[in-house]
Amino acid sequence: MGPNLQNGERLRPVDLARGHGLSTQAIRNYEEAGILPAAGRTPHGYRTYTSLHAGALRAFLALVPGHGHQTATAIMRAVNEGAVDEAFHLIDESHAQLLDDRRTLQAVESALRDLEPTAAPEPDTAVSEAGGTFIGPLAGKLGIRPATLRKWERAGLVRPRRDPLTGYRVYDAADVRDARLAHQLRRGGYLLEQIAPLIAQVRTAGGMEPLEAALHEWHGRLSARGRAMLAGAAELEAYLRERG
Structure with missing residues (x-):
């Protein structure tokens, strides 16, 4: 009709x-x-x-x-x-996309809550002369294999520099933060391609604390939608x- x-x-x-x-x-x-x-x-x-x-x-x-x-x-x-x-x-x-976006936001907030303050590595062998943590100690602290960290690096989740003397990967405080956040999100079932833009938001915000304001704005945008x-x-x- x-x-x-x-x-x-x-x-x-x-x-x-x-x-x-x-x-x-x-x-x-x-x-x-x-x-x-x-x-x-x-x-x-x-x-x-x-x-x-x-x-x-x-x-x-x-x-x-x-x-x-x-x-x-x-x-x-x-x-x-x-x-x-x-x-x-x-x-x-x-509506399904909006729900998925809400779940992503909840996962990020949950991951941030679960992150504990990063402690300085205790053994001297865990730190390069230029400062930072090597791949083995970081992988051990997270309970994952070094190969996993290398995979995350290829996906852009972590960006370690190279020790000028040994050529080993060195993870500074920001890298450790990103690795821990990636670890929490992976445990929540998120894929690497889903995690990468979230890590990028943390970097853009300048760390966890500035990210709080971004998360508040994210909440506002979802509610408005x-x-x-x-x-x-x-x-x-x-x-x-x-x-x-």
Whole structure:
């Protein structure tokens, strides 16, 4: 069954555009992309819209903050093509991604809580002359094999320098921090490619303490995204009801 286009007041492209701070070209682009239903035409070929088109525009603009422009476009296109189940599937995928992002954040916070203050190595043989820890003592302290640390190095999780006298890998305090964080996340089931960007965030923040502010902002972004999804769902439901 096709959409129930309303027979009320006709709207021009500029009427839709002004209400949302858009250009008339943006309105035409949205129609061509399938975000809006096809416009009616006057005898002279000018586009005319109805309250249904206005509802579609409100739904799309409300969906974008929570789902992103690309997914919001796909959702509206599916609805306008009558494939409502496909639209719901896209929405479910966005919610699943948000849940996955929340779990990642929880894993990082849990890993940070589990990290104990790094103690200075006791044996003299565990420290290079230039300062830092060799691979054997660090692997032993973490309860892993040296080969694992070398694998983490290839994945970019740790970046040890080389001792100028022996050529051995030397891990400074930042490397030890990164290795311990990687170890906690690996124990939590995270893959190396998932851990690498999190380690990069720690480095960018300048350590664990500055990362706390970043984690707080991360929480805020996820909460804002969740609320935006609710707002988008409300407008989409209103549009679905109007379509009939």
